[in-house]
Amino acid sequence: MKRRKLTEPETRGVLLAAALTPWVVQANPQGLSVQSGSATASLSGSQLNVTASHQAVLNWQSFNIAPGETTRFIQPNPASVVWNQIQDQNPSQIFGSLEANGIVVLMNQSGFYFGPDARVDAAGFVASTAVAPADTAAGLFWQFTGAPPQAKIVNYGQLNSSRGGSLFLIAEHIENHGSISAPEGQVGLLAQQEVLLSNRPDGLALASTVRLPAGSVNNSGRIVADAGAIALHAEVVNQSGLVQANSVRERNGVIELLASESITLAEGSVTRASGDTGNGGRIEIKSAGSYQDSASAVIDVSGGGPHGNGGLAEVSAVALPKIEATIDGHAGPGGRGGQLLIDPTDILLNTTGNGSAGSGTVGAGDPPTTLTLDVNTAFVGFSQITLQATRNIQLTANTLWDLAASTGVSSPGSLLTLEAGNNITIGNGASLVAGEGWSISLQAGRDFSAPGLVQAGVGNISLSGTGSIEAKDGSLSLLAGNNVTVAAGFIRTVGGGDISVHALAGNVNSGNRNAGYLFRPAGYEVDPNLGGISTAAGGDVTMLFRSDIISYLPLPGGVQTDAGSGAFGRDNPNTPQVENAGNVTLISGRDISGHFVVANGVGMVSAGRNAGTESRLLALSLVRGGWEVAAGTDVLLQEVRNPNGVFNNVGFASSPTRHWFDYSADAFVKLAAGNSVQLRGSALPRYDDDFSRSLTPLYPGRLEIVAGSGGVILGNDVTLFPSPTGNLQIQTTGSLIGTKPGDLVQLIVSDSDRRQYRSVGDFGLNDHARTPVHLHDPEAINLDIAGDFSSILLGVPKRAEIKVGGDLINTRFDGQNLRADDVTRIQVAGDILNRNEFTSVPLATEPDWSLLDLAYPPLTGDLAGIVGLFEYDRQTLTFRGRMTGDQERILSQLPVRVFDQNGIPILAPNGEPVTQIVQFLSPQVAHQLYVASQDIPLNPDTGYRLGGGGRFEITAQNLDLGATVGIVSQGPRGNSALAKYFTRGADLAVTLGGDLDMFSTTISSLNGGSVNVYAGGSVNVGSRDFTGNDTRARGIFTVDPSDVIVVARGDINVNGSRIAAYDGGNVVVRSLEGNVDAGTGGSGVAVVEKIVVDPLTRQILTYAPTIRGSGIRARTFPPPMDPSFPASLNPVGNITVETPQGDIIASAGGVVQLSPNRVGGEGRLVTLRAGTEDAEGNVV
Structure with a gap:
């Protein structure tokens, strides 16, 4: 709701009864003169008949009707208007009857008093203490201004317009203690300095425009306009009686209580726009100042009958400390609950208070403009709830707000909207739960001067501690001008609802809750305690942020659940139809990091700077569908993994679900970066056992990479899951480099026919299907590397096209052609260079080879035969292979047997040979050989x-x-x-x-x-x-x-x-x-x-x-x-x-x-x- 400025506020209220000092009652109106038009008056006993033309303007010296008297206006038709200007220094006193078949306008600057037996029956009726300008009588618009401050309109009688007609009371102060009725028409009690009335287009009634509210409206009687509209406008509105505009035959009633200073709903007051057999109507209660009510007050927009929907109730005030009134928005059977909009400065939502609706209380330390609501009772029957606060909204710690349970409504389309000018906070242990049919919309940083506007840089949505938000089949929408932060709680849907989270200027942090999947011997399922910003059973997740998106990143060791954020709901493998589909869209102006899941859909990551950071890499999980990642600078990817394949280690070693990879055949990953794409493969979340740690990254079957001058960097082995439609495509203006220390990185497109990881080597270079996986696949592996291609073992199961603009350095290739006309090409613009197995250092003197024969204990293992790994020629010592640490040590600290002068070994008392340490090579030379040989690949059986x-x-x-x-x-x-x-x-x-x-x-x-x-x-x-x-x-x-x-x-x-x-x-x-x-x-x-x-x-x-x-x-x-x-x-x-x-x-x-x-x-x-x-x- 937009809160208007105090220069022209709208108000509503309850009118308190006030007694008037009685006057001496005069006879029927007297002193008639016709200013314009035509009119005649005739007196017949106690009845005065006035026959007037349309738009006739009459002047009266006085206009009073005594008890038992009747004044009747006879007009051409119900739309005819007769203007009556009363030149009396005293208020007009109506104790008898006023009848008219048209519209009667009475204007007396001294006011009006309608006695207890007074009765007005007209097609339309206006009583005003402000006189309209004379020229308005000829047109459709009549403006009343400048009523004297002391003038009042007081009604104790019955004021009635015919069906569809209008009834307006216009004065500085208005009191209704009697009855006012305008079925299917309009009733206006308007206390302001300026009021504009006009003909309705159908000519049957009048419409009003309120300007510059002033004075007061007090209602302690009955105001009824079923299927019509009621407006109480004033500086102060007090409502202690009945104001009713019920819906009739698809025509919904409207009630407006608008005040520039205060509105009060007194004890026992009823403000009703219900639908007995249909939809409820609309009640708007708006105060530019304060609002007060009582526990016995009723605001009713309920629906009735089959399929009758609840209506709209709005309560808005600058100072709104509490709402104790019963607000009823329930629907009829099969209908949808009503809408509720509450708009104070601050809102506290908790479970305190003892009223049936809004029975929250303001604590001693609460600001005077803070509204505290009992979430269990404040919203019964409503399906559309809007709470607006110009400052903050807080669901206090440990408060459970279950929307379906607290409202009794679970119809589709139900919506809770929370809008705060500053922050929205879900306290530690608090839960906002949207059950069946409910959606939730949160907006922090709202600028209420413009519809739907959220200010960038203002307003946070924070879930403290274990605070959480959950929906079922409805959606969750969060929009913040600054940050959205989750701690140990969650934002999730569990029945197919979508999630949208948007921060205009700040970050999103989806928290640290370590709950993703539960892995069992029979398979796996979504953890009921799912964390992050996630959907559990279908539904899309969209995050759009100006700065960073941060998700939980699982760590190595301990219990693994593949926790993070995303769409966790996976397809049911036992049914042919696609179920639980959910896409994930992540768009950030800066960095996106942490772990995200797509189980059955397409994920899109778009980072203005980096996808993954040095302190928190990007990790992706996938079952069916694919991921597309684009970064303005770098993609720093931990891995793409299949949750069950990596983490389900439950059951016996032969269990059919243990490490079973359920990638779909068309699963894919596309990675693009303006600078580099880095597949780090580091700090992998694995269980602590050696077998689990042996499982290197296993990506889906199709991987496409596009990188800039920073190239593509592989920090660990990468295997692509076997798929008949799988493929590897890499294009970069930089280099493709493996960075595994001392070894080649393996980049393998698997040709296996297995889906289960049972032993080291599964899905690897030598694991082939009985029928080649890509037998009917015409697409080639394609690598287009503008720079160097270095330190990688590339294994592919079908023909390949490899172009290298630089050098091919210490890189291996293992491939296969599947057709007689297949051509596999490796085209290198530079050199193909491979480290040979020899390392040479200068050495002036040839080593004493005999020392190695004297070693004791005799050399075993990789030390045995070490002499055969050396060659000495022309002051150069050459070692063959990669030297081990044990070999380096023994070369510079070699224990050898000691001999006596006769060449006989010297024995110790225990019979063992006596030894001494000698240097076959100096420590410096041995270490030089060791260091220089460490770049020789450990897998020599490759080429x-x-x-x-x-x-x-x-x-x-x-x-x-x-x-x-x-x-x-x-x-x-x-x-x-x-x-x-x-x-x-x-x-x-x-x-x-x-x-x-x-x-x-x-x-x-x-x-x-x-x-x-x-x-x-x-x-x-x-x-x-x-x-x-x-x-x-x-x-x-x-x-x-x-x-x-x-x-x-x-x-x-x-x-x-x-x-x-x-x-x-x-x-x-x-x-x-x-x-x-x-x-x-x-x-x-x-x-x-x-x-x-x-x-x-x-x-x-x-x-x-x-x-x-x-x-x-x-x-x-x-x-x-x-x-x-x-x-x-x-x-x-x-x-x-x-x-x-x-x-x-x-x-x-x-x-x-x-x-x-x-x-x-x-x-x-x-x-x-x-x-x-x-x-x-x-x-x-």
Whole structure:
């Protein structure tokens, strides 16, 4: 409600009876003169008949009617008006009867007195102590101004207008002790300095406009205008009688009690606008000053009969200390309860007092303008309650306000509205509960000078301690000019209602209540004690704030409930229809942090600055639907998780619901940031046991990321839940970087067919479905990285398109093609760089290797054989692998046996050898090796591997394969399900603008794909320092009748490794401008693995013989030792080595062609061309 200024207030009130000193009663009106129009008067006994034209203006010397006398006006029709100006120094005294078939206006500046037996019956009647200007008689508007202060209108008689007519009393002071009736018409007791009357458009009655209220209106009698309107306007309104405007036949009555100073509803007063058989009407009681009532006073807007709705009751005053009157807004059967608006300065809501309605009392310490209400009794029957306070509204501590119970109403559309100019507070332990059908609207910081306006920066909504607000199927709407704060309580709906929370200038903090879901052996359900700002059984949650949105963020350890804020109601898996749907919308001008839930809908996070902060990350939970997150600067995300999958550890290990992930197939997450997207994966809420802590973030099946120059940063492993429609898309103008200390971050799109996490490795890189999850999915994995791609192991279950604008650094790839025409591409504008497994430091003197043999106790575990991890050459000490802390310690503090002068070990008395501490390496050198080796990845069995068929293309400037397994086309080796669709692996194509350095790894095809390598620089296939036996073959090779082609513009150095076709393929090695050195490792051996898929049974067979030799080789597999493996029937391939502008260097069996299977060796060629080509292409 808008409170108006005191210059033109509206008021209502109760009129206290006052006795008048009786006068000597004069006869019928006398001294008639006609000012305008026409009129005649005739006296017949005690009856005076006045016949007047419409708008006739009559002047009377006096206008009195004695007891037993009658004055009758005879007019053309009921809409005709006759104006009577009375020039009497005394009040007009009416003790007899006044009758008229039209509208009669009496104007006497000395006042009127209607005696106990007086009776007025007219189509319409106006008695005024103010005289209208003469020219108003000719128009539709008549203005009464300037009534003398002492003039009164006092009624003890019966004043009646006909049906639909109007009856107005206009004076400085008005008293009604009798009866006033205007059925379906209007009654106005108007005490003010200026009143404007006008014809109603239908001509049947008059309407009034009140200006400058003054004086008083006192009613101790009866004023009735059923189906009409009653207005009592004055400076002071006192109502101690009956004021009634009941509804009749769909026409609702209206009562207005408006005062500029005070309104009083006295003992026993009844102000009624009820509906006996229909809807209730409207009662407005407004005081620009004070309001008082009594416990026996009644304000009634109740409805009646079937489906009769309650009406509207409004009580508004600047000083409103209490409301003790019974306010009845109940509805008839099937109807809706009434509306109640209360508007003081401050409101305290509690359960004190003993009245039936509004029986709160003002305590000694309460401000004089504070209204205290008993919530259990103040609002009986009302379905629309509005409480407005120009300052504060408080639901006091430990008060339960159950709207349905306290009103007796639970009809749909019921609404409680609390509006405060400053703050709204729900005290500690207090609960505001909206049951069935009820909604709640709170507005803090209201500016009552404009409808619906809330001032930015003014007004807080605070839930102290465990204070709470709950609705069922209705909505909750909170609007604050400043902050909205929840402590240990909640704002929630439990039956499908929506929640909207809006702060124009401040923050929202949804509290710290740790209650989300209850996890049970049979599944999980929403905790009845749900906290935050949340919906429990469907319904949307919307939060819109100028500054920050802060939610609870669960911590590691202890009992986990996935508490936070959002839409927790999940779909019932046992029904086909979608249930409990709820969307979450979070919009903040600054930061959004904490945990939010969407169980069955779409969540949207829009942060003007950051989504997640360093002190409180963003965390998201999801079951069905998806999350869209956008941040102006950074997204700092803890994880996206599935509540049951992560937290349900109840029941036996084989329980079907234990760690069961119920992501929907179409579940998704979209993340976008102006600067960076960071998937931190830190401080994860998990139970304390090792198994729970082993569960790294498992996102829904579809993840899309768009980031700016800050890039995408992964702090922990991220797995995407298996889904046939899932996908990974990352686009950034920065870099994609893993930051797990000392290890690669795993980014896996799962190919598993499981939904339950039972052991470490589930959903991981090697967990494949029996039928590939993405078999019918044409969409490719897509990564478009403008910067570097670093320190990540990327595992994907379908073809991938990867573009890197910078370098690919210490990053691995494990993928698969699912169609014969699939092409997986890794395109790097810069270099592909991988840390090799060697760490070197300068050392002037070679270590004493014999000390390690003297160690006592003998070295065991990762210390045993440590000498084999070292190589010393040219004052450089090289260590292979990542050094452990135990290895560092033993190298600088090595206990060795002590010998006597004869070389015999010295024994202690207990028979144990005597030892002393020596330094194999100085502590400084040992520590230098340790620190420098810590960036060697812990998972060496990774590289760039592709399963299935199709083609695998890698382009870069320079390529260093480091300590990886290299580039491998492995067919079904990593996923046996692929054997159902392919018998031949993917072809490999490596194209470099610069150099290839393989050192100790491979580019190979294990299941029949060809290998084609081109380098714009040089090719270094192995290492002269670490040669000899290999448990896994190094170099560039194939193991089926598939060709190997290596072309470089510069030198090609095999260096103890191999370029080979091991079972029937041709080998082409060509240096366009340099030399080819076939190496010196012909005496070494290597284990070469070959994979065969039976084309009929699709059985996978693997044979890995040890094959002697390195260099450039074409040969066939030897007869298998395993009779189940098919013997090779492939003839040996040709070898071509060309150096048009350089030399071919081969020693120790460097270029070899062998046919151990003895199949078709005739006609096989070894071609060596070295030198410079002439114009005809001949080598010279």
